[in-house]
Amino acid sequence: MAKGKKLYEGKAKVLYEGPEPDTLIQYFKDDATAFNAEKKDTIDGKGALNNRLSEFFMNGLTQIGVPNHFIKRLNMREQLIRSCEIVPLEVIVRNYAAGSMSKRLGIEEGTQLPRPIVEFSYKDDSLGDPLVPEEYIIAFNWASQQDLDDILALALRVNDYLSGVMYGVGIKLIDFKIEIGRVWEGDFMRLIVADEISPDSCRLWDIETGQKLDKDVFRRDLGNLTDAYTEVARRLGVLPANVAPATKPTIVH
Structure with a gap:
């Protein structure tokens, strides 16, 4: 699906004009920021994981009647959303x-x-x-x-x-x-x-170990952020439990 012109770029996402009125295409970046963007890195695979996980949660909200902007996922890094x-x-x-x-x-x-x-x-x-x-x-x-x-x-x-x-x-x-x-x-x-x-x-x-599986891994230098997000995705069934990440996570400075 062709994107329109870029409308906005934030710390983790980019918004483009959508193909139909009142729609946008939301692109998930690999950028990671913390402390109001004082700490920054680019972490391979983060955007694709967040795209899939956000799709999972938004669809879940739709199923229980909570209105949200999600329409559909377009590819590994983009989703079609309602403009608001x-x-x-x-x-x-x-x-x-x-x-x-x-x-x-x-x-x-x-x-x-x-x-x-x-x-x-x-x-x-x-x-x-x-x-x-x-x-x-x-x-x-x-x-x-x-x-x-x-x-x-x-x-x-x-x-x-x-x-x-x-x-x-x-x-x-x-x-x-x-x-x-x-x-x-x-x-x-x-x-x-x-x-x-x-x-x-x-x-x-x-619950058992207290291990952090969120952006605090990046904020506090507790390990590999992509591994933490992948673990969440596997537990939720968003990724198969027995499949390793397609690419080795790398941090680009």
Whole structure:
């Protein structure tokens, strides 16, 4: 399927015009970044794995009635998605303390939270995606109170789905982030899950060993990132359990 002109390039993906109105082609890059892009590398195979895993999760959400932007996977690195207006927020759902929460509050990593906690950060790399309270979101018209209620409901449904799927393959869902988009159907606007769901946007720990199977492997120099993502894909049945990666993962500096 022929791509149109490039519309946007982020740290991990590129968006192109799609073949039909209100569609885009989303290309998954091999680039890995951390600490607001202060740490960068290109990791062979990462984009293809994230493409397949995001397809798996988005299809799963569709099956349980959670609206999202995914239409179909086109090839190993591209998928056709629905165009939407992205709400300028990252929606973070935490089941266990980790990462920035542990640093902010002095809570030991891996501590189970009394209930899932939903946080919002303002999407602006130059500001470091700062956490923002609901009052700011409404005051600056990034989203209405009704939008926030709907976003919260969507986020918790995604959490229920992901937690169950991961637990079934021996993985603990520590936290994750999603983005939300607005789509219009005539005069009616609704909110959908957008961007991607992959080990890039989740913290995933092996239930038995605590081994990290997410981007913290890259952030903290804990091993080979592609191996970690491949393990997640194998457990979920996205890749055959007995097939080795087609190419040896390499890091290009």
